[in-house]
Amino acid sequence: TGTGTGTGAETDTHCPYCALQCGMRLRPTATTAVTAATPAPAELLPVEVVERPDFPVNRGALCGKGQSAPALLARGVRLTEPLVRDRPGGPLRPAGWDEALERVAAGFTAVRERHGADAVGVFGGGGLTNEKAYQLGKFARVVLGTANIDYNGRFCMSSAAAAHRRAFGLDRGLPFPLADVPHTGCLILVGGNPAETMPPALRYFRELRENGGTLIVVDPRRTRTAEQADLHLQPRPGTDLALALGLLHLVIADGLVDEEFVAARTTGFDGARAAAMAHWPDRVERITGVPVAQLRRAAELFGRAAAGMVLTARGPEQQSKGTDTVGAWIDLCLATGNAGRPYAGYGCLTGQGNGQGGREHGQKADQLPGYRSIEDPAARAHVAGVWGVDPETLPRSGRSAYELLDGLGRPDGARALLLMGSNPVVSAPNAAHVTARLRSLDLLVVADLVLSETARLADVVLPVTQWAEEDGTTTNLEGRVILRRRAVDPPEGVRGELWLLGELARRLGVPRGFPAEAEQVFEELRRASAGGDADYAGISYRRIAAEDGVFWPCPDPAHPGTPRLFLDRFATPDGRARFAAVTHRPAAEEPDREYPLYLTTGRVLAQYQSGAQTRRVAELNAAAPGPFVELHPRLAERLGVADGEPVAVVSRRGRAVAPARVSAAIRPDTVFMPFHWPGAGRANSLTNPALDPVSRMPEFKTCAVRVERAEPA
Numbered sequence: 136t137g138t139g140t141g142t143g144a145e146t147d148t149h150c151p152y153c154a155l156q157c158g159m160r161l162r163p164t165a166t167t168a169v170t171a172a173t174p175a176p177a178e179l180l181p182v183e184v185v186e187r188p189d190f191p192v193n194r195g196a197l198c199g200k201g202q203s204a205p206a207l208l209a210r211g212v213r214l215t216e217p218l219v220r221d222r223p224g225g226p227l228r229p230a231g232w233d234e235a236l237e238r239v240a241a242g243f244t245a246v247r248e249r250h251g252a253d254a255v256g257v258f259g260g261g262g263l264t265n266e267k268a269y270q271l272g273k274f275a276r277v278v279l280g281t282a283n284i285d286y287n288g289r290f291c292m293s294s295a296a297a298a299h300r301r302a303f304g305l306d307r308g309l310p311f312p313l314a315d316v317p318h319t320g321c322l323i324l325v326g327g328n329p330a331e332t333m334p335p336a337l338r339y340f341r342e343l344r345e346n347g348g349t350l351i352v353v354d355p356r357r358t359r360t361a362e363q364a365d366l367h368l369q370p371r372p373g374t375d376l377a378l379a380l381g382l383l384h385l386v387i388a389d390g391l392v393d394e395e396f397v398a399a400r401t402t403g404f405d406g407a408r409a410a411a412m413a414h415w416p417d418r419v420e421r422i423t424g425v426p427v428a429q430l431r432r433a434a435e436l437f438g439r440a441a442a443g444m445v446l447t448a449r450g451p452e453q454q455s456k457g458t459d460t461v462g463a464w465i466d467l468c469l470a471t472g473n474a475g476r477p478y479a480g481y482g483c484l485t486g487q488g489n490g491q492g493g494r495e496h497g498q499k500a501d502q503l504p505g506y507r508s509i510e511d512p513a514a515r516a517h518v519a520g521v522w523g524v525d526p527e528t529l530p531r532s533g534r535s536a537y538e539l540l541d542g543l544g545r546p547d548g549a550r551a552l553l554l555m556g557s558n559p560v561v562s563a564p565n566a567a568h569v570t571a572r573l574r575s576l577d578l579l580v581v582a583d584l585v586l587s588e589t590a591r592l593a594d595v596v597l598p599v600t601q602w603a604e605e606d607g608t609t610t611n612l613e614g615r616v617i618l619r620r621r622a623v624d625p626p627e628g629v630r631g632e633l634w635l636l637g638e639l640a641r642r643l644g645v646p647r648g649f650p651a652e653a654e655q656v657f658e659e660l661r662r663a664s665a666g667g668d669a670d671y672a673g674i675s676y677r678r679i680a681a682e683d684g685v686f687w688p689c690p691d692p693a694h695p696g697t698p699r700l701f702l703d704r705f706a707t708p709d710g711r712a713r714f715a716a717v718t719h720r721p722a723a724e725e726p727d728r729e730y731p732l733y734l735t736t737g738r739v740l741a742q743y744q745s746g747a748q749t750r751r752v753a754e755l756n757a758a759a760p761g762p763f764v765e766l767h768p769r770l771a772e773r774l775g776v777a778d779g780e781p782v783a784v785v786s787r788r789g790r791a792v793a794p795a796r797v798s799a800a801i802r803p804d805t806v807f808m809p810f811h812w813p814g815a816g817r818a819n820s821l822t823n824p825a826l827d828p829v830s831r832m833p834e835f836k837t838c839a840v841r842v843e844r845a846e847p848a
């Protein structure tokens with residue numbers, strides 16, 4: 136196992152979904168030859184998932200999404216031939232690859248000639264392998280010459296990434312392995328719900344408590360994760376920053392600052408102290424709704440623990456002040472000496488499958504491979520050297536994801552778009568507006584494995600290989616670079632993204648530099664990343680397979696990789712971590728008379744992100760068939776709504792209708808909607824695209840809404 140390609144052998148690989156990237160083993164079924172059955176019933180799928188207990192992150196455990204992933208291989212579920220649209224508003228019809236690619240190349244050429252290189256935009260995804268993310272960034276800069284490339288990871292963890300870099304000089308989601316979690320003394324999990332998003336990770340929290348450690352969960356909802364905590368703090372959405380400052384205030388007031396650590400390894404504590412001391416506990420209670428007694432207990436538990444960790448997820452990050460909010464939590468870690476030593480520190484639980492690797496290799500508007508700044512002359516020279524181009528020809532920083540989507544079809548925006556591995560019609564904020572912008576394009580090209588809601592709008596749809604049909608690396612939430620292996624042959628008519636980028640490059644006048652083989656791309660990626668923050672130079676496919684993954688940075692083949700960062704020094708110029716020293720401010724939109732409630736959004740166990748894949752898996756769809764509006768019994772009573780009855784949630788941007796789910800687990804001033812579905816129940820019809828000034832993250836996690844009774848659909 137572990138080296139299997141094609142059919143006949145078991146293949147060790149990884150789940151296609153979330154950032155935990157659980158190890159799994161694919162075993163050929165007796166009916167491998169029937170991949171092309173239409174539609175393939177489950178028993179005719181070419182592979183089945185079996186346990187892979189030797190992979191250390193999940194030790195064989197999988198959630199239902201991973202277990203059912205082979206269903207995505209069924210022919211009836213996925214695209215098997217290119218589709219083109221002959222006229223605006225006309226139907227999509229099957230086409231050959233030649234015709235489809237010619238149409239794309241001619242369309243991009245026409246738009247560039249008429250409107251300039253930046254008029255062709257590229258939108259990538261945090262689920263793409265490292266090789267695809269790298270090649271997409273290179274394609275945008277070298278072939279299209281456009282500055283306008285960004286990706287849906289901007290919507291995921293960009294605030295944590297920005298705060299991480301600001302504080303430590305380098306961003307890796309977790310600067311320590313998950314295996315460290317059970318050995319810390321107190322862990323604060325802020326705005327994350329791994330019981331639903333990545334259940335096998337719960338084992339680490341369970342072991343932490345079995346070892347005598349304490350788990351504190353911060354979430355406006357009493358989630359399945361919060362139920363397992365020793366202490367659950369339930370703040371109003373958008374007030375996590377004030378909560379962190381309140382805890383820092385109490386840590387300082389109680390004399391729990393690690394003065395030695397602060398003096399030796401940090402800068403800027405005076406500013407952070409001044410900011411925190413202005414946030415008295417009773418003021419913080421007024422802002423957050425968290426009682427002072429609970430604040431005191433949390434500060435005591437964290438401040439007195441021999442080692443402490445703070446992990447954030449989308450709750451504090453997807454805010455228009457997300458970078459500062461994460462910065463405030465990092466300040467709490469720094470003040471208590473909880474960074475740069477074993478079993479302590481700050482980390483981010485990245486969401487998408489390659490959320491970590493996806494942000495390292497150049498599909499982000501402001502970055503080049505190796506997690507380098509695109510504005511840095513030395514970085515430009517290095518990467519241009521690897522690509523064999525003049526650094527002067529490389530575009531500068533382009534628009535961030537929402538700004539790119541918002542500008543589509545406008546005179547100064549992109550008029551054509553190549554979109555890979557994303558479904559913004561469902562997953563972007565202010566989604567009705569984004570959908571209208573997509574419709575206004577001269578040419579929309581979507582590469583996907585299924586006919587997603589966004590692909591349905593496209594002029595050209597390119598069917599691509601997936602997970603079990605291709606080789607490639609991803610980087611899990613720990614910074615561990617891992618290998619997905621090809622276990623089955625793709626259906627005829629389906630091609631890999633690397634192949635199609637090479638074909639498009641050739642048709643656009645760049646005949647070399649875009650190989651279709653993933654390992655060949657990875658070898659170039661190693662050279663491009665060498666010397667950068669995310670240095671993969673010492674990592675090879677062979678090493679990954681032999682070592683169950685290699686942690687970056689790994690600058691040469693003899694280097695063991697770096698599971699724990701910052702033990703000797705932080706990656707800042709002076710080696711010291713920097714306090715953020717931030718103050719609370721309201722969300723871009725707070726409840727008022729017209730829209731008196733908070734809306735917060737999130738995920739459910741059986742669905743993944745925009746649902747484009749999981750909604751096509753029968754057993755997942757049966758477990759979570761549609762959206763709902765979670766609301767407190769007191770609110771339900773006031774509205775005269777019973778459990779299961781339809782309600783409309785209305786914001787300044789739109790309206791969504793879904794059945795009420797009445798639950799005392801949520802604050803009475805807040806409603807929750809999962810965002811996996813399109814149509815009338817689309818949560819992102821409501822969300823606010825107000826952007827964080829540093830990370831350009833939209834404020835998915837809080838906006839003002841009203842809730843009304845609705846007519847049954």
Ligand code: SF4
Pocket residue numbers: 150151152153154155156157193196197198199200201202332333334335336
């Ligand atoms: Fe896949 Fe994430 Fe579930 Fe693991 S936790 S099986 S990686 S979806």
